[in-house]
Amino acid sequence: MKRLFLSLVAIACLVVATAAFAAPEGATTAGLVSVTSPVARNAHATLVAHVVPRRLCRIAVYYKAGASHWEELGAKFPVRGRVSWTWLIGRNWQLGRWPIRVTCFGAGSFRTHFTVVR
Numbered sequence: 001m002k003r004l005f006l007s008l009v010a011i012a013c014l015v016v017a018t019a020a021f022a023a024p025e026g027a028t029t030a031g032l033v034s035v036t037s038p039v040a041r042n043a044h045a046t047l048v049a050h051v052v053p054r055r056l057c058r059i060a061v062y063y064k065a066g067a068s069h070w071e072e073l074g075a076k077f078p079v080r081g082r083v084s085w086t087w088l089i090g091r092n093w094q095l096g097r098w099p100i101r102v103t104c105f106g107a108g109s110f111r112t113h114f115t116v117v118r
Helices: 002-022
Strands: 029-033 044-053 056-064 067-072 082-089 094-103 110-117
Touching: 002 067, 029 094, 044 056, 044 094, 044 110, 056 082
Parallel strands: none
Antiparallel strands: 029 044, 044 082, 056 067, 056 094, 094 110
16 A cells, blocks of 8 residues: 555655746737837837736837937836837928837847838
């Protein structure tokens, strides 16, 4: 009887250890849901990202006004897995395609772009 009990305990320990190693950690991702593009001057653009797990995210929008510049729109935490930023495309913003970088600390980062049209 004691031998059967020890065998069952050993099997249970192996099952728990195997499950612990086989179970992947929760997926950590940051990805694009949507971005306003094309967008006209004097209009607002919005980027929406999906972030799992909840991590602080920031966005950098790059544009050209003479020399190259970028605009930091502030760091935010996602709500129900989503985070968004909205900014105004000024009347002097140059036409063309402009890069965006989103960084979510501990959940990754991604790059995308938007196009400014007349």
